[in-house]
Amino acid sequence: MQRRLFLRTGSASALTLALAACGGGGGGGSELSTGVTADGIGPGSTSRRAVDGPDTYPFGARLDPYVAxxxxxxxxxxxxxxxxxxxxAWKARAIVDVPTVRGGKAVKFGNSGAYLTVSEGIGYGMLITVLMAGHDPQARSLFDGLLTTVRARPAYSIPEHGRWLLDWRLTIDGSSTDAAGGGWNAMDGDLDIAMALLMADRQWGSSSGWNYKQEAINTINAMAAWNMKPDGTTKGMATPHVSRTSDYMTGHFRAFKRATGDALWDRAIDRSYQLVDRMQSVFSPNCGLMPDFIIHTDTANPIPSPGGYGDFVDTEGYYFANAQRNPWRWGTDYVTSGDTRWRDVCNKLVSFIERDTGGQANRISAGYHLDGFAMNRSYEPEGMIGPMLCGAMVDPRFQGFLDNLWNWNAGNFTTDYYDSELQLIPMIVASGNWWNP
Known part of the structure; x- marks a missing residue:
C-alpha cells in the first residue's frame, strides 16, 4: 500500500522566478533548457559507455569495521x-527501463498507473546497487542506468542549479511534465543520489565512464545553494522555514564535507541535532519521538508542524511516513562516526518503541503521536519496522530487541515500493555491510 507524499524544496522567491523563466516546462523542453539530452549527455559529463572494472568494496567484504x-x-x-x-527479489520487482531515456533505468513507484518513479526511489536504488556490487555482476550497469535517468531529467524549474538536481516525479513513460514533478527537486532523493555517487567513486573510480566524483560534487553544491540555509537548516520550496526531519542525513553530510571541504555540512549536522533535540525534549519528553516536519525554523522556538506545510497533510506533526526513516539514518551515522549525539537521540526513541511493543517488532504501530499514542496497529508496517533496526544498533541494552527486529525483517521481506527499500537498506547496515566514501 502506497502511503507516501513528498516535500518539494527550494525558495518561494525562486519559485516565482523559475515559473516565469521556464515557460511551463516539461517534456523535451526541460532537457533543452539545461543542455541535457534524453541520452543523459550534458556539460560536465564524460563518456556514457559502461566500463567494466573491479569492485573495490564487494558486498560482504566488511573492509571498514563500525566504530561503535x-x-x-x-x-x-x-x-x-x-x-x-x-x-x-527487490531487483526483479523494482528496476525498470525508462521508455523515454535511452539506457535509462528507474525504481518503480508502487503500482501507480500515472507515475513511473520518484527521485527518492532512484536514490535508494543507487545506494543499493553500489552496495551490492560483488554479489550482482550487473550492479554497475544498473547504477549507470539510474544515473542516466537522473541527468536526463533535471529539475528544470530551478534556475542555475536545477541541471544537477532531479525532477522529483516522472510520468509513466519517464517524462518530465508540470503535472508530474513540475521540474522541482525533492531533497531526500538528491541527498541519496549524491551519497551514492561518492560511494561509486570509491567502488569503481571515476577515470572511465561516468566521472562519479564530479557528478556528486555538482549535486552537493547545487543542494547547498538551493536546499540549504546558511546556518545548516534544510528548507522547503513554498515554505522555506519548514524542515523535514528525514532530510537530516547526518552521515551523508559528513561525506559531503569530506568531498567538498564546505563547512556548511558541519553546520547542517549541528543544526539537525539542535532541531531534533528540541522536538524530543520539549514535545516528546517521555517518548523521544520527532515529527515528520518542523516549522518556524527561522525563530528561536521551532514547533512540530500542525499540518499543511510540508506534504500538505494533517499528519505532519506525528512520527509517521517521513520520520520513520530517521532511526536508519541516525543509527547508521552513529555506528560509523561514533558521534554520541545520535546515539542519545536513538536511545530515547528506541527505548520508547521497545517499551511500547514489549520488544516485539510486529507490534510497532504504523505511526505515533508525539505523546506516544499509537496511530494504527491493524497491520505490520514494514517501512516502520525496517529502519528501527539501525536505531537499535546504538546500545548493547537493545540486543534482544535488535535480534527480534532482524529476525522479523529477514522473515517478512516485502517487495512493495518504499517499504521494500526501507527494509533492505537497514538490513544491509545492520549486517555490517554499510560503508562510507
Whole structure:
C-alpha cells in the first residue's frame, strides 16, 4: 500500500522566478533548457559507455569495521544470505527501463498507473546497487542506468542549479511534465543520489565512464545553494522555514564535507541535532519521538508542524511516513562516526518503541503521536519496522530487541515500493555491510 507524499524544496522567491523563466516546462523542453539530452549527455559529463572494472568494496567484504554500536546475533554468513536473497527479489520487482531515456533505468513507484518513479526511489536504488556490487555482476550497469535517468531529467524549474538536481516525479513513460514533478527537486532523493555517487567513486573510480566524483560534487553544491540555509537548516520550496526531519542525513553530510571541504555540512549536522533535540525534549519528553516536519525554523522556538506545510497533510506533526526513516539514518551515522549525539537521540526513541511493543517488532504501530499514542496497529508496517533496526544498533541494552527486529525483517521481506527499500537498506547496515566514501 502506497502511503507516501513528498516535500518539494527550494525558495518561494525562486519559485516565482523559475515559473516565469521556464515557460511551463516539461517534456523535451526541460532537457533543452539545461543542455541535457534524453541520452543523459550534458556539460560536465564524460563518456556514457559502461566500463567494466573491479569492485573495490564487494558486498560482504566488511573492509571498514563500525566504530561503535552492536550487530544482530546472527552470523555474517547468515545475514549476507538473507540480504542476497532479498536483493534479488527487490531487483526483479523494482528496476525498470525508462521508455523515454535511452539506457535509462528507474525504481518503480508502487503500482501507480500515472507515475513511473520518484527521485527518492532512484536514490535508494543507487545506494543499493553500489552496495551490492560483488554479489550482482550487473550492479554497475544498473547504477549507470539510474544515473542516466537522473541527468536526463533535471529539475528544470530551478534556475542555475536545477541541471544537477532531479525532477522529483516522472510520468509513466519517464517524462518530465508540470503535472508530474513540475521540474522541482525533492531533497531526500538528491541527498541519496549524491551519497551514492561518492560511494561509486570509491567502488569503481571515476577515470572511465561516468566521472562519479564530479557528478556528486555538482549535486552537493547545487543542494547547498538551493536546499540549504546558511546556518545548516534544510528548507522547503513554498515554505522555506519548514524542515523535514528525514532530510537530516547526518552521515551523508559528513561525506559531503569530506568531498567538498564546505563547512556548511558541519553546520547542517549541528543544526539537525539542535532541531531534533528540541522536538524530543520539549514535545516528546517521555517518548523521544520527532515529527515528520518542523516549522518556524527561522525563530528561536521551532514547533512540530500542525499540518499543511510540508506534504500538505494533517499528519505532519506525528512520527509517521517521513520520520520513520530517521532511526536508519541516525543509527547508521552513529555506528560509523561514533558521534554520541545520535546515539542519545536513538536511545530515547528506541527505548520508547521497545517499551511500547514489549520488544516485539510486529507490534510497532504504523505511526505515533508525539505523546506516544499509537496511530494504527491493524497491520505490520514494514517501512516502520525496517529502519528501527539501525536505531537499535546504538546500545548493547537493545540486543534482544535488535535480534527480534532482524529476525522479523529477514522473515517478512516485502517487495512493495518504499517499504521494500526501507527494509533492505537497514538490513544491509545492520549486517555490517554499510560503508562510507
Amino acid at each position: 554500536g552492536i550487530l544482530p546475533s546472527a552470523s555474517a554468513d547468515q545475514m549476507d544470505a538473507v540480504i542476497r536473497r532479498s536483493y534479488d
